Amino acid sequence: TNWKKGLLKTSSELFTLTYGALVTQLCKDYENDEDVNKQLDKMGYNIGVRLIEDFLARSNVGRCHDFRETADVIAKVAFKMYLGITPSITNWSPAGDEFSLILENNPLVDFVELPDNHSSLIYSNLLCGVLRGALEMVQMAVEAKFVQDTLKGDGVTEIRMRFIRRIEDNLPAGEE
Amino acid sequence: MADAVLFEFLHTEMVAELWAHDPDPGPGGQNMNLSVLESMGFRVGQALGERLAREMLAFREELDVLKFLCKDLWLAAFQKQMDSLRTNHQGTYVLQDNSFPLLLPMAAGLQYLEEVPKFLAFTCGLLRGALCTLGIESMVTASVAALPGCKFQVVIENS
Numbered sequence: 146t147n148w149k150k151g152l153l154k155t156s157s158e159l160f161t162l163t164y165g166a167l168v169t170q171l172c173k174d175y176e177n178d179e180d181v182n183k184q185l186d187k188m189g190y191n192i193g194v195r196l197i198e199d200f201l202a203r204s205n206v207g208r209c210h211d212f213r214e215t216a217d218v219i220a221k222v223a224f225k226m227y228l229g230i231t232p233s234i235t236n237w238s239p240a241g242d243e244f245s246l247i248l249e250n251n252p253l254v255d256f257v258e259l260p261d262n263h264s265s266l267i268y269s270n271l272l273c274g275v276l277r278g279a280l281e282m283v284q285m286a287v288e289a290k291f292v293q294d295t296l297k298g299d300g301v302t303e304i305r306m307r308f309i310r311r312i313e314d315n316l317p318a319g320e321e
Numbered sequence: 322m323a324d325a326v327l328f329e330f331l332h333t334e335m336v337a338e339l340w341a342h343d344p345d346p347g348p349g350g351q352n353m354n355l356s357v358l359e360s361m362g363f364r365v366g367q368a369l370g371e372r373l374a375r376e377m378l379a380f381r382e383e384l385d386v387l388k389f390l391c392k393d394l395w396l397a398a399f400q401k402q403m404d405s406l407r408t409n410h411q412g413t414y415v416l417q418d419n420s421f422p423l424l425l426p427m428a429a430g431l432q433y434l435e436e437v438p439k440f441l442a443f444t445c446g447l448l449r450g451a452l453c454t455l456g457i458e459s460m461v462t463a464s465v466a467a468l469p470g471c472k473f474q475v476v477i478e479n480s
Contacts, residue, residue, distance in 0.1 A: 160328040166361040188334045
């Protein structure tokens, strides 16, 4: 029914609105946008390191053997599960260590208009922290950053993902 | 459609980062520390109240508004309804949730009781904000006897 749909939509709006309230608060707390971006990334990282456990428990996804498989899981399973969207994967680097996620409709930016005096603010930067934190827990050091954003007038929103290195399991000294 | 766990994790991070943070500390001391979280909840509640109530019939009485919070708002925010609603018919309401979702993963019983106020400030604001949108000025406080149960007390300010 419409009423039920309305409720479902609202429970998703709770997250979007709460995120908006957080960004607004951080913009009050910090003098410049770069600090807000950093704080959002840090909070995202903390969420990501916890979210990966929820994800692995619910999705039955095993270990990825390469970065292409990782990209597929992120776009088709994880984004779908948590935000209800499926970004497309494009712009692979020849070495296969970089790709882009293109977000057609980013649910974080519903109801958002960036004021002119926040041109350096990366509104959805929490997402980059979440991606980095979650992947670090499965031994992948990556860099995630927004390179296009519809909030800033770009045609699409694009997150660039770069594989840095595989994190080796730390064995305690003397146990090789 | 954002998954419910996203809100839970985001809320936890907000509590961790912002609970002790207050740019305008008032004479209240300790209690005032939660005002940032409360006011964020208030803004979110205002917007949610607007979006949810738009499709509802006009509320006839104060009690109808409180019932709306217990049923519709709670369902939208926490995927469940409030367990009970009591009132003294003089503008004080007690909304009880026997297993409040934001406390549920923390403990069953008294462990972490002293941490609890931080995890309730946002939701108190949420209720106050939704009431404000619906034309009711109020004070909302929360108390916990044992986790994960929680009582929200709404005191309507007489005009």
